[in-house]
Amino acid sequence: xxxxxxxxxxxxxxxxxxxxxxxxxxxxxxxxxxxxxxxxxxxxxxxxxxxxxxxxxxxxxxxxxxxxxxxxxxxxxxxxxxxxxxxxxxxxxxxxxxxxxxxxxxxxxxxxxxxxxxxxxxxxxxxxxxxxxxxxxxxxxxxxxxxxxxxxxxxxxxxxxxxxxxxxxxxxxxxxxxxxxxxxxxxxxxxxxxxxxxxxxxxxxxxxxxxxxxxxxxxxxxxxxxxxxxxxxxxxxxxxxxxxxxxxxxxxxxxxxxxxxxxxxxxxxxxxxxxxxxxxxxxxxxxxxxxxxxxxxxxxxxxxxxxxxxxxxxxxxxxxxxxxxxxxxxxxxxxxxxxxxxxxxxxxxxxxxxxxxxxxxxxxxxxxxxxxxxxxxxxxxxxxxxxxxxxxxxxxxxxxxxxxxxxxxxxxxxxxxxxxxxxxxxxxxxxxxxxxxxxxxxxxxxxxxxxxxxxxxxxxxxxxxxxxxxxxxxxxxxxxxxxxxxxxxxxxxxxxx
Numbered sequence: 001x002x003x004x005x006x007x008x009x010x011x012x013x014x015x016x017x018x019x020x021x022x023x024x025x026x027x028x029x030x031x032x033x034x035x036x037x038x039x040x041x042x043x044x045x046x047x048x049x050x051x052x053x054x055x056x057x058x059x060x061x062x063x064x065x066x067x068x069x070x071x072x073x074x075x076x077x078x079x080x081x082x083x084x085x086x087x088x089x090x091x092x093x094x095x096x097x098x099x100x101x102x103x104x105x106x107x108x109x110x111x112x113x114x115x116x117x118x119x120x121x122x123x124x125x126x127x128x129x130x131x132x133x134x135x136x137x138x139x140x141x142x143x144x145x146x147x148x149x150x151x152x153x154x155x156x157x158x159x160x161x162x163x164x165x166x167x168x169x170x171x172x173x174x175x176x177x178x179x180x181x182x183x184x185x186x187x188x189x190x191x192x193x194x195x196x197x198x199x200x201x202x203x204x205x206x207x208x209x210x211x212x213x214x215x216x217x218x219x220x221x222x223x224x225x226x227x228x229x230x231x232x233x234x235x236x237x238x239x240x241x242x243x244x245x246x247x248x249x250x251x252x253x254x255x256x257x258x259x260x261x262x263x264x265x266x267x268x269x270x271x272x273x274x275x276x277x278x279x280x281x282x283x284x285x286x287x288x289x290x291x292x293x294x295x296x297x298x299x300x301x302x303x304x305x306x307x308x309x310x311x312x313x314x315x316x317x318x319x320x321x322x323x324x325x326x327x328x329x330x331x332x333x334x335x336x337x338x339x340x341x342x343x344x345x346x347x348x349x350x351x352x353x354x355x356x357x358x359x360x361x362x363x364x365x366x367x368x369x370x371x372x373x374x375x376x377x378x379x380x381x382x383x384x385x386x387x388x389x390x391x392x393x394x395x396x397x398x399x400x401x402x403x404x405x406x407x408x409x410x411x412x413x414x415x416x417x418x419x420x421x422x423x424x425x426x427x428x429x430x431x432x433x434x435x436x437x438x439x440x441x442x443x444x445x446x447x448x449x450x451x452x453x454x455x456x457x458x459x460x461x462x463x464x465x466x467x468x469x470x471x472x473x474x475x476x477x478x479x480x481x482x483x484x485x486x487x488x489x490x491x492x493x494x495x496x497x
Contacts (some may be wrong), residue, residue, distance in 0.1 A: 009129040010125070013133075023137075025372075034378065051089040108156060119337040127341035143374065161184035162299065165201070196310035255316075275323075407460050428467045457490070
């Protein structure tokens, strides 16, 4: 029966990939404001600066503005996605934001190919089928994997590294060890937080197959370890000690004081549930810790421990930024694969003729529902009107002005579509974050420093403006309002009332 239903699982896998690509390319040209726009526009500005830096025929002021905006974004992780996007702009001859979205989809799909290999290695074809269905059609994944962020590339690299590691443990060789080290090193290089998933998973795999003494005497283990850390070690040294730009990525990151706050754990679970689905997470966690074979149990223990270490290390972000949970989808996909494999084996024992067909029908229904959910989500809002709003605002106030203020996405929308220099004022959450980190903030002094050298204070975040009465009082007492509408308030910082 098993061999005769191979076509069924392959059909589900192929259909899941096709549907996943269809929904991801749906509404491709809509501006990237549907998913964490602040983070996406950060990359958009960097890519534009890279493109305009060598763009022949571009107006000098645009080139200067684009490059200065790029440099102002600083250096956090290697700007791989941004560089690929800028290079593609050059190839097609124009700046098109759908290019970045296409690269993200490509890398997520590449990760899906290797997830198929890895899940098949661990849980057979049946398990691989549900892993692919979840990976491609879970609504959060479908939206997030279109975003101009390093997460789709990092997730793909993690999957490829884990696949290589499992293959190495089952058929050890110097070549496979080198491939494992290189692919795991690539994942950590792309975004350093991948180390929380790669390192414990590798350690778990090694100690599932070797004793401690065998492991430390094994040259292949040392090769994997060295190659895994070398790329990022070189990048870190270059960024911190040569360019002296990388140190800022570690600021306002570590908040151990949150560990004793019960609300922290509730927020953590809430953000994880938004990404994974709490019930699905618990099911997959049970599957990943109960059903794996002995030689890969350490992989899942390592991924679980790594996720916990990751969460406690980045306690503020894990409880406030849902996309920090995206790498967990790898373990969840594999855990679901193990659970589904166990379910298929159980129904096979009953020798019901159509049991696999029933399971396949359930999967098909799930696929149809989730595909429709994603399509509805993407169709619900059209962000093209946002582009016109920011272009018109820039034209009204003049893109030669220096602007601060309380602006959507920290001014990135005005900076990008308005071609303006924007240095936004802090929002309440930013003030609270600094207080949480133990920093002493002199509000009045910080405000005066922010206003100095700027031409205008622009408000588009009306609720946030209401939450800062001290800011309102100071601006209204010291500067005239040159525009006051429900959408925009503009203060002239050069004149006194």
